[in-house]
Amino acid sequence: MTTPNGTMSSAPAPTLETITLAGGCFWCVEAAVLALDGVLEATSGYAQGHVEQPSYEQVCGGRTGHAEAVRVRFDPQRLSLQRLLDVFFTIHDPTTPNRQGADVGPQYRSGIYLEQPAHEAAVREYVRGLEKTGRYDSQAIVTEIEPLRVFWPAEAYHQRYFEQHPEQGYCQVVIAPKMAKVQREFAAQLARRG
Secondary structure, eight states: OOOOOBBBOOOOOOOOOOEEEESSSSSHHHHHHHHHHHHEEEEEEEEEEESSSSHHHHHHHTTTTTTEEEEEEETTTTTHHHHHHHHHHHSSSSSTTTTTTTSSSGGEEEEEESSSSHHHHHHHHHHHHHHTTTTTTTTTOOOOEEEEOOOOOOOGGTTTTTHHHHTTTHIIIHHHHHHHHHHHHHHHBBBOOO
């Protein structure tokens, strides 16, 4: 690594962590996490399921077993797992099985799919704590928490969809209000874009 004065630094590269989040339409989750400082990559795709390399149309049919999800690579030195979960649980309803608003079907279920075993205890403890807050009026949180078995990146046109199509109807009606909420509630965690 080169320092500003051109000399080499021995500072180690950050150790990145990865987690896959499913909270309804992947466009919503992707837009929210990409706004956060410490997220280096967010890839929309299809998690779990039993069909190899599924298409969007196949997943939308609800019979492939996949959830629309976003695989997030982040730097835990800049963004804690807890803060990432705070944002995730702010932008979706984890009490509605197979549904987020008008999006209905198993592909829209709430899920957290783990790649690092160390995340499991922290995620489960976070969800238990969330249930105790009464935030969801005593409704049970139905978020799946399990190891990531498979993840297929979605087609290229789904990547950074909100960023590329902010004028699109779904983006204005569904995603924009969620982004406003993230900007309002998590201003200190937002990435500084130049």
